[in-house]
Amino acid sequence: MHEISVIQSAMEIAVESAKAQGAQQIHRVNMRVGALAGVVPDSLQFAFPIVAKGTIAEGATLEIEFVPAQCHCASCNSDFEPKDFFYACPNCGALTVDLLHGKELELAYLEVS
Amino acid sequence: MGGEMQKSKGRVQRSEARGQRADIGDGADTIGQRAEAEQRRIVINQGVLSKNDQLAQGNRALFRSKHLLTLNIVSSPGSGKTAFIERTLTDVKGRLRGGVVVGDLATDNDAQRIARSGAPAIQITTGDTCHLDAEMVAEATAKLDLDALDVLIIENVGNLVCPSSYDLGEDLRIVLLSVTEGEDKPLKYPTMFKTADVVIVNKMDIAGAAGFDRETALSNIHRMVPRAAVFEVSARTGQGMAAWYSFLEQRAAGRM
Numbered sequence: 001m002h003e004i005s006v007i008q009s010a011m012e013i014a015v016e017s018a019k020a021q022g023a024q025q026i027h028r029v030n031m032r033v034g035a036l037a038g039v040v041p042d043s044l045q046f047a048f049p050i051v052a053k054g055t056i057a058e059g060a061t062l063e064i065e066f067v068p069a070q071c072h073c074a075s076c077n078s079d080f081e082p083k084d085f086f087y088a089c090p091n092c093g094a095l096t097v098d099l100l101h102g103k104e105l106e107l108a109y110l111e112v113s
Numbered sequence: 114m115g116g117e118m119q120k121s122k123g124r125v126q127r128s129e130a131r132g133q134r135a136d137i138g139d140g141a142d143t144i145g146q147r148a149e150a151e152q153r154r155i156v157i158n159q160g161v162l163s164k165n166d167q168l169a170q171g172n173r174a175l176f177r178s179k180h181l182l183t184l185n186i187v188s189s190p191g192s193g194k195t196a197f198i199e200r201t202l203t204d205v206k207g208r209l210r211g212g213v214v215v216g217d218l219a220t221d222n223d224a225q226r227i228a229r230s231g232a233p234a235i236q237i238t239t240g241d242t243c244h245l246d247a248e249m250v251a252e253a254t255a256k257l258d259l260d261a262l263d264v265l266i267i268e269n270v271g272n273l274v275c276p277s278s279y280d281l282g283e284d285l286r287i288v289l290l291s292v293t294e295g296e297d298k299p300l301k302y303p304t305m306f307k308t309a310d311v312v313i314v315n316k317m318d319i320a321g322a323a324g325f326d327r328e329t330a331l332s333n334i335h336r337m338v339p340r341a342a343v344f345e346v347s348a349r350t351g352q353g354m355a356a357w358y359s360f361l362e363q364r365a366a367g368r369m
């Protein structure tokens with residue numbers, strides 16, 4: 001499952017960063033996940049404890065900040081939150097693929113001790 | 114919304130953790146509270162797949178230095194990726210030299226089929242991984258003589274979800290769908306279709322039998338990804354493939 005590899009990649013970065021800063025334990029992992037990141041937050045939550053087991057993040061909380069999609073319309077130079085996946089501009093009707101937000105799949109921060 | 118609140122609370126927590134005990138607002142009890150009080154924050158702000166993105170950029174730089182046009186072909190299982198690649202490489206032989214990297218969960222059937230067209234084909238057995246990543250592609254392409262190729266074709270694992278997040282270093286992402294999959298396929302997999310440079314509608318030879326609503330399908334594709342070039346083909350009969358070949362040859366010429 002895709003979400004497992006995403007969490008594995010996140011955990012690699014997390015454990016590496018935590019150790020580099022002398023942390024013994026990761027308590028909280030905060031991720032930003034865009035509406036169009038191609039991953040399901042619930043599946044990330046499901047995968048997290050499985051991947052964290054046996055690492056310094058075992059028992060940690062995964063916190064996900066959902067980032068809604070935001071588009072830019074080049075035709076009328078306005079920003080909008082799309083209502084569906086076509087991204088039609090509500091102002092002028094133009095179709096756009098200019099995404100300002102929504103693709104985020106980021107590790108934001110850790111709480112460690 | 115909730116995220117913002119968490120964020121500012123976290124900021125307070127961090128500054129307090131330096132000096133005195135933090136005031137944890139989540140209702141943690143005394144023992145937990147004491148442990149959490151010594152917590153500090155490490156800000157990372159890094160793409161989770163950044164390692165893959167870096168490796169993909171490395172691939173891209175290498176492929177460009179070899180003047181290769183690189184295609185990443187994705188679709189649901191059985192839409193006809195292998196058939197499309199076989200047909201393409203057979204028909205452009207003599208004009209373009211192609212090499213293929215094929216991802217498959219378990220078998221090397223696809224690589225064998227492609228090898229029969231005379232093109233070098235490297236199999237990547239992904240096991241239980243549902244997508245190719247840049248590292249797998251780097252390892253597989255190391256086994257190909259890239260100097261002897263004009264086009265590198267990567268057949269991804271049959272899956273329209275997971276491969277969308279993994280850049281492989283390709284120039285063009287090609288999303289294939291077949292007429293039996295329904296006109297609303299693009300609406301069901303927006304994340305993948307949004308990233309397409311080219312959309313191939315395959316199995317046009319059985320469009321009639323499948324009751325394929327061509328107008329609706331093309332309109333859905335166009336509205337989902339207006340910039341994509343669309344080709345309606347049959348990898349079996351060769352119908353519609355000529356237009357795809359001129360597109361491919363033109364793009365490949367741009368790399369030489």
Ligand SMILES: Nc1nc2c(ncn2[C@@H]2O[C@H](COP(=O)(O)OP(=O)(O)OP(=O)(O)O)[C@@H](O)[C@H]2O)c(=O)[nH]1
Nearest residue numbers: 189190191192193194195196271316319347348349
């Ligand atoms: N009628 C018809 N059948 C096709 C066409 N292209 C492929 N097929 C058939 O569809 C089936 C699947 O084709 P493949 O090329 O193996 O599909 P694939 O996308 O590579 O499949 P996976 O690698 O398993 O995901 C095979 O039986 C092909 O013969 C076509 O244009 N028309």
Ligand SMILES: [Mg+2]
Nearest residue numbers: 194195223268
């Ligand atoms: Mg195949």
Ligand SMILES: [Zn+2]
Nearest residue numbers: 073076089092
């Ligand atoms: Zn507009």
